[in-house]
Amino acid sequence: MEVQDRGSDFKFPAFYSFPPSFTRQPIPATREKQIRLWGDLIRDYCQHYRIFWLDVAQAAASPLFNNQAVSRRLSLEDARFFLGELVSRGDAEWDQNQQRCLIYWRRPAEWGGLIYDWVESVGRNGTVMTVYEIRLGEETKGEEFFNLELELTLKALADLEVTGKAAVFGTERSDQLGVKFL
Known part of the structure; x- marks a missing residue:
């Protein structure tokens, strides 16, 4: 995951500072909203930094999925889940091994x-x-x-x-x- 300098820091949405956002929610309606929020965040983050291929393991350790301010990070399993949901809605595509996603911040x-x-x-x-x-x-x-x-x-x-x-x-x-x- 190569991050290109875009001159300013990315502004994370409010939900990113809410610790429960980093755990997959069990209630279907809440999980659906969480899926949408994470999907939008992933696309916006990748667009801001002009990231096309997002490596799952690297992303799990990056600020995208790791908010040090609230000491929370998505598990690798949940990062894969949210990326998989992005794929299912047509905003990303897995590579052959499902180790990286081609992110469509523009289709x-x-x-x-x-x-x-x-x-x-x-x-x-x-x-x-x-x-x-x-x-x-x-x-x-x-x-x-x-x-x-x-x-x-x-x-x-x-x-x-x-x-x-x-x-x-x-x-x-x-x-x-x-x-x-x-």
């Missing part, structure tokens, strides 16, 4: 929309670019999708392909894939 379709809006604004329709140029190129510096995680970029481009706005070509899932914007 792939939203990233695709941002990429396509940029393509249109700079007149790149009908041109071919590499995934590298989209993610890390000079032209995209300063765009929200600059330095977007590769897997998420590929998912965003696949969504654009399904909607008929792009054609992705190549066989290896890498920065070397070509993309023609339609």
Whole structure:
């Protein structure tokens, strides 16, 4: 879990200072609210620090799941549970081993929309670019999708392909894939 310096500290929501929040609640209605609160916190935290892949073990030891001010932390089991709930609502995706989650603080379709809006604004329709140029190129510096995680970029481009706005070509899932914007 690589945290990028965003210039200011993250502001945790009020429930984060309430010790019972760090224990999975047994009453279904309370647990549902707790699931929503933790899901929103995980997404907001990851967005603030531009974290795309959240490693469960690292996150369990990080400030995200460990509030030293109230001497409470989520257990590894509960961290997995809340991440699993985030996956079930479509805001994250497990890796093969369920050790890391790809967090969708923006869903792939939203990233695709941002990429396509940029393509249109700079007149790149009908041109071919590499995934590298989209993610890390000079032209995209300063765009929200600059330095977007590769897997998420590929998912965003696949969504654009399904909607008929792009054609992705190549066989290896890498920065070397070509993309023609339609």
